[in-house]
Amino acid sequence: MITDGEFSALITEAAETIPEPTAADAILAAARVEIDPPSVASPIAKVRRHPRGFAISALGAAAVLAIVIAVAASSSSSPSRITHRAPDAAPAYGEALQKTARVTAGVTKNVTSSASSTAAAGSQDIITTGTLSLVVHESALGHVVAELQAIATSLGGYVSTSNVALAGSSRGGTVVLGVPAGEFEKAVSEAESLGTLKHLSTTATDVTGQVADLGAQVSALEAARTQLEALFARAGTIQALLSVQNEITSVQSQIQQLQAQQRVLANEISFSSLTVALAMPSATHASAPSRFSKAWHQAVSHVEGGLATLLADSGIVLFSVVLLVVLGLIVLFGGRLLWSFVRRRLV
Amino acid sequence: MVTDTNPGELEELLQQWYTPAYRTAALLLGDAVKVDDAVQEAFLRLWRFRDALPEGDGLRPWIYRVVVNACYSSARTESRHAGRRAPQDALDSVVSSDPTPDEIADQRDRASLVRQAILSLPAGLRAPLVLRYYAGLSEKEIATAIRRRPGTVKSRLHEARRLLAKDPRLAHLGLGLSSSRQEEAK
Known part of the structure; x- marks a missing residue:
């Protein structure tokens, strides 16, 4: 007689003597490598003999090829998919150019651009950045920082970085504002009124091509993903299913990376960055001495230097001779003055 | 998706x-x-x-x-x-469902004989047997798996074991039904 448990053990033993199937591992390994892996063990070979498996693998390979061709072909021709453009960046750039004409003595203003004259067309994607150096009185430093923050907020922007020392020997620092591209010029003008402008530099970079490239790549990859999803629904073997799934995962990852780049670029286009460097008058603007004062200080310095040199080079003998001569002259002139005084009294 | x-x-x-x-x-x-x-x-x-x-x-x-x-x-x-x-x-x-005498001679191990015996069962009895004694499913779960009533599953399991007990290849294993089951069968 045999119990249920013993019978179960008997059947289980019979089942477990069946060799461990390798097909699952082989299928997974093949799918991880590529759609058409090198020849492997027989389970995979059997899978490959399946005509639908062949068809799916071939379609998968064609889809991947289509992605590559589409991305390469569309990089220069497809339209941008970034919806937010910055047409106002061009006027800002133009006004910045006009600002160059208002340069005052001692103030440097640089305007550089890769946008060239096409920026004026107003249909470009422009990234505008600027650097402003201001000299402010130390008592007004805190107020200026608060004002800069107010300027950014009132224009719909924000303070992205603020690193300012309000006390101590190294008072001053940097405040970086992010302002809407259309308000960049206004932000510059309001910020420069908060102190004495020492330096202004603005840069406008045309990224229209970059935006178009990213948009084209995302479009091509999305189209490829759609095709792969259709293939996935028709996959006839596990190997084909896994292969197409891996391709979809890979394409999806590429799409997400490109979309992240698009978001960063769109933000840079929408918001211009204005860096305001703040410094104290004592540190950067010491009062300039007059020419007479300079000459006097030079003369004194030279006399002191000459005496020191004479003393050092002649030694005690020469110094004593000079001292005796000086004393002799004093006695001579003093004696003559005394004799003149006495003679007048006697006469 | x-x-x-x-x-x-x-x-x-x-x-x-x-x-x-x-x-x-x-x-x-x-x-x-x-x-x-x-x-x-x-x-x-x-x-x-x-x-x-x-x-x-x-x-x-x-x-x-x-x-x-x-x-x-x-x-x-x-x-x-x-x-x-x-x-x-x-x-x-x-495994071959119809082994030659030479193959039987070569495959004297118990597991091989059990597999051959299972494969010789009618298809309708094989599934409940394997699901019960290898996969470890309950009769209710087997009923779900093969879309039959639990009572049907129970009777098929009984029939499968009865046939295996009669299989000459497994005679030396003593697969006869337990006393309680023999009474049930009568």
Whole structure:
């Protein structure tokens, strides 16, 4: 007689003597490598003999090829998919150019651009950045920082970085504002009124091509993903299913990376960055001495230097001779003055 | 939507269930080519209808249900194309359902004999037996897996054991029914 448990053990033993199937591992390994892996063990070979498996693998390979061709072909021709453009960046750039004409003595203003004259067309994607150096009185430093923050907020922007020392020997620092591209010029003008402008530099970079490239790549990859999803629904073997799934995962990852780049670029286009460097008058603007004062200080310095040199080079003998001569002259002139005084009294 | 799923979900499914599913199919079908086809087909069905699969304890009978159905499909296809297929001995077989005396002499181990005996059972009895004694499913779970009433499952299990007990290849193993079951059978 045999119990249920013993019978179960008997059947289980019979089942477990069946060799461990390798097909699952082989299928997974093949799918991880590529759609058409090198020849492997027989389970995979059997899978490959399946005509639908062949068809799916071939379609998968064609889809991947289509992605590559589409991305390469569309990089220069497809339209941008970034919806937010910055047409106002061009006027800002133009006004910045006009600002160059208002340069005052001692103030440097640089305007550089890769946008060239096409920026004026107003249909470009422009990234505008600027650097402003201001000299402010130390008592007004805190107020200026608060004002800069107010300027950014009132224009719909924000303070992205603020690193300012309000006390101590190294008072001053940097405040970086992010302002809407259309308000960049206004932000510059309001910020420069908060102190004495020492330096202004603005840069406008045309990224229209970059935006178009990213948009084209995302479009091509999305189209490829759609095709792969259709293939996935028709996959006839596990190997084909896994292969197409891996391709979809890979394409999806590429799409997400490109979309992240698009978001960063769109933000840079929408918001211009204005860096305001703040410094104290004592540190950067010491009062300039007059020419007479300079000459006097030079003369004194030279006399002191000459005496020191004479003393050092002649030694005690020469110094004593000079001292005796000086004393002799004093006695001579003093004696003559005394004799003149006495003679007048006697006469 | 494909992209809404965990990319490793299918891998996990395969790693957890492929071996028991393969061995169940091997006990039900015997032929290596048919087993491969049936298990692949089963996992494709499982993957496509994964959203409809129950979770937790309810998953196991459903996995086996799909495997058993795929085995039945494979067996039906085989019977339709039997005249056009290569002879059985030309294929890679896990076990032969009709071994020669020489093969029996070579395969004296118990496991091999048990497998051969199972394969000699009628198809309708094989599935409950394998699911009960190899997969460890309860009678209720087997009823779900083969879409039969629990009472039917119970009687098929009994019949399967009775036939195995009578199988001369297993006579030396003493597979006779226990006393309580003998009474039930009477």
